[in-house]
Amino acid sequence: MYQLGSLGITARTLATPLLLLALTSGAALGQTIPRDAKRIVSIGGTVTEIIFALGEQERIVAVDSTSTYPAEAADKPDVGYIRQLSAEGVLSQKPDLIIAEAGAGPADAITILKASGLTMVSIPTPPEAEAIAGKIRAVGAAVGKSAAAEKLAIDVDTGLAALSQKLAAIDGPKKRVLFALSLSNGRVMAAGTETSADAIIRLAGGINAAGAVSGYKPLSDEAVIAAAPDVVLVMDNPQLHLSAGEAFALPSLQASPAAKAGAFIAMDSLYLLGLGPRTPEAAFDLAAKLYPDVFKP
Structure with a gap:
């Protein structure tokens, strides 16, 4: 599994769709993401939420326990908590693609999954509002839905900008x-x-x-x-x-x-x-x- 952040990508760099696509495709690492993946294991509540938002939920065969939204995610098999995954549980779902938030673990489970030869994509999750659009684009690239992800990312940024304008009306000290x-x-x-x-x-x-x-x-x-x-x-x-x-x-x-x-x-x-x-x-x-x-x- 590789992390985009380990390649020196910042939240601002993630806003560049072409660079993001080249890196998430694994081209520079000799790894190709199966764009037609039919069996995706989604690890991380936000990753799962994004895949659903992109309309690709039918390709998800299992999720982790933090994937609580939308409610339909609960209908998917559960492979455990994001930081306490069972490699055997993930492999039993016979995935052709694993998409996980950065920090998934434990390390020995990730080592087993990497050794299996399965394609894994690690989505960076810096705790910054500016990184949300990049996170959406990264997931979109991984599932072959970059255009839909771009629209969703723009919608999120537009919503945040509207909120910022509304907050400008606050008169008095901040809470x-x-x-x-x-x-x-x-x-x-x-x-x-x-x-x-x-x-x-x-x-x-x-x-x-x-x-x-x-x-x-x-x-x-x-x-x-x-x-x-x-x-x-x-x-x-x-x-x-x-x-x-x-x-x-x-x-x-x-x-x-x-x-x-x-x-x-x-x-x-x-x-x-x-x-x-x-x-x-x-x-x-x-x-x-x-x-x-x-x-x-």
């Missing part, structure tokens, strides 16, 4: 948003910079209250108090059991502006953090919750 991945042992696992949560917060016109750290990090009580979030944002995931009551019961959050206002937002994880075709809508929905006076019905 400080703390994204909590988990609340375990009384500690907030927060999203700092270089995360998809940071990207969606900024797209929605907010300020990442945990912007002093990079990646997902547990914050000390002192750091949470200093962050002074106006809003606490979490994934709407029943398995995590993250509730406003639990969050605002933490001593570090009890006196925060968010707790005083009861400002707690829960959104579907793939919708919120996927950075895919629905991101303009997800960012708009988040912005409407942050700035209801600007985004009136």
Whole structure:
């Protein structure tokens, strides 16, 4: 499997369809993607979402457990969590093409899949809004639907631009948003910079209250108090059991502006953090919750 990012491609470079097509075809690496692939294993919720958006869902024979949208994806066989794949499970689907988000694993499973001789394409997933269009183009090139992918990419960029114009109407300070991945042992696992949560917060016109750290990090009580979030944002995931009551019961959050206002937002994880075709809508929905006076019905 090869990653476009390892070849020195940035999010901006991904916007060049011809260069993208040449690289995803594997021509420079002696690998040819079967454009007429009939049995695709799609690994990564955003990859699966893009393939469905391109109308190529009938070619998908299996997905991973993060592929939760659209609902029809649940009808496909599940090969496991993106970072805990079973090579045997993937191979049992007899795919002629595997498309996976960068970071799929574990390493030993990927080694087995590479050794099988199957064609694999790794889609770069930098946590940047500017990279969404490139991600769509990469998937489109892999499934032989570059023209449709180009249209979808343009639609996404147009939606993001429209949101940016709407956000210009915000009068007053921006909301400080703390994204909590988990609340375990009384500690907030927060999203700092270089995360998809940071990207969606900024797209929605907010300020990442945990912007002093990079990646997902547990914050000390002192750091949470200093962050002074106006809003606490979490994934709407029943398995995590993250509730406003639990969050605002933490001593570090009890006196925060968010707790005083009861400002707690829960959104579907793939919708919120996927950075895919629905991101303009997800960012708009988040912005409407942050700035209801600007985004009136």
